[in-house]
Amino acid sequence: xIELIVTxxxxxxxxxxxxxxxxxxxxxxxxxxxxxxxxxxTRALAGQAGVSRGIVVEAYEQLAAEGxxxxxxxxxxxxxxxxxxxxxxRSAIAPASVDFDFRPGRPDLGxxxxxxxxxxxxxxxxxxxxxxxxxLDGRGVPELRMALADYLDRARGTAADPGDIVICSGFSQGxxxxxxxxxxxxxxxxxxxxxxxxxxxxxxxxxxxxxxPIAVDESGMQVGDLDAADVDAVVVTAAHQYPTxxxxxxxxxxxxxxxxxxxxGLIVEDDYDAEFRYDREPIxxxxxxxxxxxxxxxxxxxxxxxxxxxxxFVVPTALSDRVARAKLVADLGSPAIDQLAFADFLAHxxxxxxxxxMRAIYRARRDALLVALARHLPELRPVGASAGLHVLAxxxxxxxxxxxxxxxxxAGIRLQGVGPMxxxxxxxxxxxxPMRRGGLAFGYGLIHEGAIDAAVERLASVLADIRRVAAEVx
Amino acid sequence: xIELIVTxxxxxxxxxxxxxxxxxxxxxxxxxxxxxxxxxxTRALAGQAGVSRGIVVEAYEQLAAEGxxxxxxxxxxxxxxxxxxxxxxRSAIAPASVDFDFRPGRPDLGxxxxxxxxxxxxxxxxxxxxxxxxxLDGRGVPELRMALADYLDRARGTAADPGDIVICSGFSQGxxxxxxxxxxxxxxxxxxxxxxxxxxxxxxxxxxxxxxPIAVDESGMQVGDLDAADVDAVVVTAAHQYPTxxxxxxxxxxxxxxxxxxxxGLIVEDDYDAEFRYDREPIxxxxxxxxxxxxxxxxxxxxxxxxxxxxxFVVPTALSDRVARAKLVADLGSPAIDQLAFADFLAHxxxxxxxxxMRAIYRARRDALLVALARHLPELRPVGASAGLHVLAxxxxxxxxxxxxxxxxxAGIRLQGVGPMxxxxxxxxxxxxPMRRGGLAFGYGLIHEGAIDAAVERLASVLADIRRVAAEVx
Numbered sequence: 001x002i003e004l005i006v007t008x009x010x011x012x013x014x015x016x017x018x019x020x021x022x023x024x025x026x027x028x029x030x031x032x033x034x035x036x037x038x039x040x041x042t043r044a045l046a047g048q049a050g051v052s053r054g055i056v057v058e059a060y061e062q063l064a065a066e067g068x069x070x071x072x073x074x075x076x077x078x079x080x081x082x083x084x085x086x087x088x089x090r091s092a093i094a095p096a097s098v099d100f101d102f103r104p105g106r107p108d109l110g111x112x113x114x115x116x117x118x119x120x121x122x123x124x125x126x127x128x129x130x131x132x133x134x135x136l137d138g139r140g141v142p143e144l145r146m147a148l149a150d151y152l153d154r155a156r157g158t159a160a161d162p163g164d165i166v167i168c169s170g171f172s173q174g175x176x177x178x179x180x181x182x183x184x185x186x187x188x189x190x191x192x193x194x195x196x197x198x199x200x201x202x203x204x205x206x207x208x209x210x211x212x213p214i215a216v217d218e219s220g221m222q223v224g225d226l227d228a229a230d231v232d233a234v235v236v237t238a239a240h241q242y243p244t245x246x247x248x249x250x251x252x253x254x255x256x257x258x259x260x261x262x263x264x265g266l267i268v269e270d271d272y273d274a275e276f277r278y279d280r281e282p283i284x285x286x287x288x289x290x291x292x293x294x295x296x297x298x299x300x301x302x303x304x305x306x307x308x309x310x311x312x313f314v315v316p317t318a319l320s321d322r323v324a325r326a327k328l329v330a331d332l333g334s335p336a337i338d339q340l341a342f343a344d345f346l347a348h349x350x351x352x353x354x355x356x357x358m359r360a361i362y363r364a365r366r367d368a369l370l371v372a373l374a375r376h377l378p379e380l381r382p383v384g385a386s387a388g389l390h391v392l393a394x395x396x397x398x399x400x401x402x403x404x405x406x407x408x409x410x411a412g413i414r415l416q417g418v419g420p421m422x423x424x425x426x427x428x429x430x431x432x433x434p435m436r437r438g439g440l441a442f443g444y445g446l447i448h449e450g451a452i453d454a455a456v457e458r459l460a461s462v463l464a465d466i467r468r469v470a471a472e473v474x
Numbered sequence: 475x476i477e478l479i480v481t482x483x484x485x486x487x488x489x490x491x492x493x494x495x496x497x498x499x500x501x502x503x504x505x506x507x508x509x510x511x512x513x514x515x516t517r518a519l520a521g522q523a524g525v526s527r528g529i530v531v532e533a534y535e536q537l538a539a540e541g542x543x544x545x546x547x548x549x550x551x552x553x554x555x556x557x558x559x560x561x562x563x564r565s566a567i568a569p570a571s572v573d574f575d576f577r578p579g580r581p582d583l584g585x586x587x588x589x590x591x592x593x594x595x596x597x598x599x600x601x602x603x604x605x606x607x608x609x610l611d612g613r614g615v616p617e618l619r620m621a622l623a624d625y626l627d628r629a630r631g632t633a634a635d636p637g638d639i640v641i642c643s644g645f646s647q648g649x650x651x652x653x654x655x656x657x658x659x660x661x662x663x664x665x666x667x668x669x670x671x672x673x674x675x676x677x678x679x680x681x682x683x684x685x686x687p688i689a690v691d692e693s694g695m696q697v698g699d700l701d702a703a704d705v706d707a708v709v710v711t712a713a714h715q716y717p718t719x720x721x722x723x724x725x726x727x728x729x730x731x732x733x734x735x736x737x738x739g740l741i742v743e744d745d746y747d748a749e750f751r752y753d754r755e756p757i758x759x760x761x762x763x764x765x766x767x768x769x770x771x772x773x774x775x776x777x778x779x780x781x782x783x784x785x786x787f788v789v790p791t792a793l794s795d796r797v798a799r800a801k802l803v804a805d806l807g808s809p810a811i812d813q814l815a816f817a818d819f820l821a822h823x824x825x826x827x828x829x830x831x832m833r834a835i836y837r838a839r840r841d842a843l844l845v846a847l848a849r850h851l852p853e854l855r856p857v858g859a860s861a862g863l864h865v866l867a868x869x870x871x872x873x874x875x876x877x878x879x880x881x882x883x884x885a886g887i888r889l890q891g892v893g894p895m896x897x898x899x900x901x902x903x904x905x906x907x908p909m910r911r912g913g914l915a916f917g918y919g920l921i922h923e924g925a926i927d928a929a930v931e932r933l934a935s936v937l938a939d940i941r942r943v944a945a946e947v948x
Binding site for chain 2 (some may be wrong): 018025029031033040047064065066067068070080104106112114116117118121122125126130131132133134135136145154155159168169170173178206249250253254257280283284285287288289305308309310313329330332333334336337340455
């Protein structure tokens with residue numbers, strides 16, 4: 001017979017029998033009560049703990065029902081052989097610290113409009129009909145689809161039917177949903193820009209599609225190569241090529257739409273950060289020109305915060321039922337309260353207000369970055385429109401990109417190189433042509449304006465070290 | 475040359491050139507400006523609209539950059555042939571109206587604790603570090619995983635390591651993530667209860683797993699059949715079988731765990747509504763007995779609202795990295811603000827408070843339903859523990875379930891039958907044994923206590939009609 005030390009607290013609102021159960025369960029889990037060991041009789045334990053026998057009986061019965069204890073006819077109760085101590089809790093791993101974070105494609109989260117968002121949540125919770133909190137439509141809540149159609153038509157030049165908008169959890173999920181629908185319809189090959197963010201190709205390959213890279217020059221994708229590529233669809237960052245920053249010029253836009261008409265192919269327009277244009281207004285979306293051949297894809301990840309996990313795809317009417325169905329199969333729809341809050345946020349002009357504020361801030365950071373690069377690293381060649389959340393700067397041909405990234409990381413500077421975004425994306429080999437040289441993407445979403453000069457100065461000394469070592473070795 | 479009627483509003487904060495662009499873009503889209511047609515010169519349009527010529531130039535340039543217009547060298551501007559009128563907006567379809575809604579598995583959304591949830595959102599937005607709004611971990615925010623481990627260990631008897639919890643968007647997504655990981659590890663066959671919710675089998679089949687139904691009796695899954703079924707995993711509603719309402723007794727729990735140990739199989743414990751137990755405290759989770767062999771699956775869909783799209787899977791340590799990775803691939807993680815709000819909601823005891831309130835309400839509805847069934851439909855046989863959000867009642871053997879459901883729908887009563895949840899779930903044929911008869915699942919989440927008697931009385935007259943017609947025909 002084992003000795004049980006059980007402390008019950010009568011002041012605790014938790015009933016005594018539950019306290020007793022918890023103590024016994026923990027003892028089994030913690031290994032203090034081992035499998036097969038005999039428990040005190042209910043009478044003995046009741047006496048010891050100073051409670052009525054009924055409480056002990058209730059606790060034993062509960063734990064027997066749960067499988068921790070086995071009550072034998074005749075009265076003896078033992079710890080079940082099935083019971084088993086839990087693994088110790090694992091501790092969290094602390095992230096590595098960084099002095100200067102230039103990772104691209106990330107907005108300044110410290111400037112997320114928390115107050116305005118909270119006001120929108122309050123209004124949404126105050127006004128939404130109860131059924132919005134129930135099982136959802138694969139397209140998303142109608143309030144948000146209406147508000148987005150208005151916003152996108154006004155700010156992005158789309159021709160968006162709220163009935164053809166599918167709310168998803170960001171570009172990556174939406175692309176996979178569209179890709180699945182295309183794959184089920186017989187599509188096999190999809191063109192992507194080279195370079196571009198590698199996740200785009202990964203997402204497409206994961207659903208069985210073949211990824212065909214199309215080279216990018218300073219004006220974005222070389223759309224003339226599409227015919228020879230023999231693809232069923234193309235993913236394009238027309239308003240602001242990622243990561244080179246080019247803007248697709250009118251003749252290429254026309255040629256791209258003509259390709260889609262001629263081939264029956266689909267254009268997926270990844271409009272990831274077009275709202276951030278600093279020298280003029282952003283180029284309107286391709287989708288507005290050919291809603292039947294273009295999927296417009298936007299998200300909150302750059303303009304608000306990735307943690308919202310909110311994306312919106314405006315899908316050609318012929319496909320929208322199937323994409324909405326795929327969304328339903330994937331996760332039964334995106335959460336309702338954020339959708340309702342974002343609808344309110346749009347309708348109250350809060351997004352416009354936030355974008356106006358952020359444009360001024362990002363533009364100042366961009367300018368500071370370009371000044372610092374010109375001062376400390378004149379051998380780098382920054383390219384791209386005055387737009388977005390990063391600047392791509394090409395390295396001199398004799399400097400190895402990966403070596404710079406690694407040395408910068410050791411010096412407390414986090415950067416992303418263009419190499420992993422380049423070439424045959426499956427094999428990650430460098431492309432030919434102007435992209436053969438390395439390049440650094442300097443994001444300015446996470447770094448304050450005042451820190452940029454010091455960061456670039458430190459990077460310049462990292463580069464100088466690399467060249468000195470290379471010269472000594474060579 | 476076409477006539478353009480453009481009205482610009484100087485009081486509008488939108489700049490005049492943007493107003494003009496929008497007007498022109500809409501005219502192209504709406505088909506008023508057809509492809510190829512010649513636009514007025516910038517001078518003529520400026521005069522007509524009463525604005526400076528620069529504004530018209532700016533608007534034409536923007537629309538040319540977007541591809542709506544084509545500016546020819548020499549000055550004439552035409553509507554591009556690529557431009558194309560948008561499809562008319564489609565109107566929403568109104569849902570059919572229902573007098574009495576007995577659909578099972580749905581909570582009362584009118585009683586969602588909006589005020590308390592808003593307080594939690596406010597605290598979460600006030601306290602969360604900025605990085606929580608960034609790109610997310612596949613497991614979910616640590617605050618929620620800690621709060622859930624505490625809650626689940628206390629209320630559901632789990633042994634949950636916060637490091638092994640994966641936040642997902644509900645049971646369906648989580649099951650698919652676990653299923654994918656199992657499939658990649660070579661699993662091919664998964665047992666499910668028969669009857670059960672058909673989506674479980676659908677989700678498993680969608681990822682290439684073979685679904686093996688195991689018959690259920692009044693005590694839940696007949697786990698003795700698992701050895702012969704030769705499966706790699708089993709999905710079980712141990713605390714409250716769906717839809718029959720049985721509770722897996724201790725000896726079956728032990729046998730189920732023994733099967734898992736012996737075969738190396740995995741148990742997925744779908745703990746969908748165990749918090750709603752009315753006659754005693756809920757049976758603790760199987761997971762607490764064998765954390766290494768059981769995936770515990772819970773969600774907010776029954777205890778709060780499906781629209782939150784929040785689920786939590788406590789996964790064996792050996793699998794949790796891969797499940798978290800699968801979540802990241804699926805959608806880059808569930809949204810952050812709801813996760814943070816729910817963590818706060820749990821930590822402030824709001825879920826306990828809500829559950830106490832809802833238990834009293836659902837229990838009263840359940841009692842009213844049983845009284846009404848006994849009074850108006852004594853030939854039905856209600857079964858299952860005093861728990862959950864529905865009662866299953868078996869029909870007499872001579873009554874066709876589908877006919878009752880259809881006739882009830884015509885009479886304004888929405889019900890779900892056990893037939894579509896039964897048998898070989900791929901083929902949807904009725905099982906053998908006691909499940910051969912039809913059954914009706916009466917959910918009471920959506921119907922108020924005061925309406926239950928009238929609803930059951932009306933259903934009784936529907937049944938009487940069916941039997942009278944059957945007797946006349948027979």
